[in-house]
Amino acid sequence: MFRKKILFDAERMKYPNTGLYHFCLHLGRELSILFEREDGMDLGFYVPSVVDEFKANARRHVHPLHKIGHYFKTKPALWHATYQLSDYIPHYPAIKKVLTVHDLNFLREKEQQKQGAYLKRLQKNVDQSEAIVCISNFVRNELQQFCDLKDKMVNVIYNGNNINDALLPAKPERPGINFERPFIFSIGAVNRKKNFHTLPYLIAKNDLNLIISGDLVDKQYYHEILGVAKQLGVLNRVFFTGAIEEAEKYYLLKYCYLFCFPSISEGFGLPVVEAMSFGTNILLSTATSLPEIGGDVVHYMESFDPLYLVELGGIIGQGALCAHSADAVKKRAQLFQWSHTAKEYMNAYRHIL
The missing domain is CATH 3.40.50.2000 (Glycogen Phosphorylase B;)
Structure with missing residues (x-):
């Protein structure tokens, strides 16, 4: 035939x-x-x-x-x-x-x-x-x-959705990073479109750590992020892990206090789906495709204005950014x-x- x-x-x-x-x-x-x-x-x-x-x-x-x-x-x-x-x-x-x-x-x-x-x-x-x-x-x-x-x-x-249910989360080991301390997590190649420089503002009014994972593609932009953190007095709480293994990513997605993805240029937004798989509390930008993927089970940043972000960080630190039902978040992940x-x-x- x-x-x-x-x-x-x-x-x-x-x-x-x-x-x-x-x-x-x-x-x-x-x-x-x-x-x-x-x-x-x-x-x-x-x-x-x-x-x-x-x-x-x-x-x-x-x-x-x-x-x-x-x-x-x-x-x-x-x-x-x-x-x-x-x-x-x-x-x-x-x-x-x-x-x-x-x-x-x-x-x-x-x-x-x-x-x-x-x-x-x-x-x-x-x-x-x-x-x-x-x-x-x-x-x-x-x-x-x-x-x-x-x-x-x-x-x-x-x-x-790339998440493998058979793979168990594994806590990363990186010198100088305490993964037991509550942290905001983000992931992606460190370049300008990921908009990571907005994230240090979110920890200026709380005691959370910020952990960013991904290849350091743009070294100049990496130093700009560190410059923002230094200016805000939070440099000692901002950490870059570099590229991570899948099991390490699962740990960070599962145990983060908040997953934040402020990207301004996405066609889809796979990290959002992966975070939803764990029922994680999520904060996204409203740019490009992200609202289409996140739907109504995540939170959105209304602005990238530094003053707004600092105040939002205060709300986050007080636990006042109400988490959506973990079951509802996981259910949306199952659409993909x-x-x-x-x-x-x-x-x-x-x-x-």
């Missing part, structure tokens, strides 16, 4: 500890399970040679020359481009394409001239694709505003499941084949 070949582009897995790595990892695993029961389609992976995951089903390894063009002995019926700005999409019209759009964050992060170049690349990939998938309604709205979709199908398929995400993508594949 003839089986239509699907190639899942996992090229972004060459960058570990990133959202795109985990998107490919978790969606690829769930799709693999679904395809075991699929008679009419065969799933293969386009992966970097250094990545062991999906090695058994690797049909093609990433090569820089593929940016110029692909040569296939047998062309796949469908190519799933999992990154909106990918340079690796094959140009054969006979190959159907599904394009996942995670964000248009370059509109907020890049200077105007570079924004135009990124929009041109995105439009090119949109033009090549038969189906577009956005990871939130916020992203779909921005895509509709800034790209010509030519009446193409655009679905919203939420990402899943990779198994459901995979089924929705499978439907998208079938629709265009």
Whole structure:
């Protein structure tokens, strides 16, 4: 029986500890399970040679020359481009394409001239694709505003939740950090879009520690955060752990006094879903997709004004920022499941084949 070949582009897995790595990892695993029961389609992976995951089903390894063009002995019926700005999409019209759009964050992060170049690349990939998938309604709205979709199908398929229920939390061990003391926690690559410099204000009127985990991507911005903390007199209570293991992350999410995610540029907001999995009390910015993901079971920062944040910190320290029901928070986290995400993508594949 003839089986239509699907190639899942996992090229972004060459960058570990990133959202795109985990998107490919978790969606690829769930799709693999679904395809075991699929008679009419065969799933293969386009992966970097250094990545062991999906090695058994690797049909093609990433090569820089593929940016110029692909040569296939047998062309796949469908190519799933999992990154909106990918340079690796094959140009054969006979190959159907599904394009996942995670964000248009370059509109907020890049200077105007570079924004135009990124929009041109995105439009090119949109033009090549038969189906577009956005990871939130916020992203779909921005895509509709800034790209010509030519009446193409655009679905919203939420990402899943990366939390592994079988993995037990493990308390981190870092010199000079007391993880027993009540703390506000945040996580993400330390760069300007994460807006971490707003967080020291939240501990100026209380005795809480602030713990931030993630790679120190922007050293200049890291020192700016420390400068704010020093100015407020809280430098001795602000700690950076660097990158952390999954079990350590679970501990920090589960036992933090408050999870705060002040990011100003997100397409989805996976850390929010992960925090909700533990029923944690959560405080978010109102920027981009975060209200869509957090819903009505979290709190929101009304402003980034320093005076407001200091007063908010006083409310937090007094325990007056009322926690939502832990059960309600966990229930919302259950809306985001990779198994459901995979089924929705499978439907998208079938629709265009």
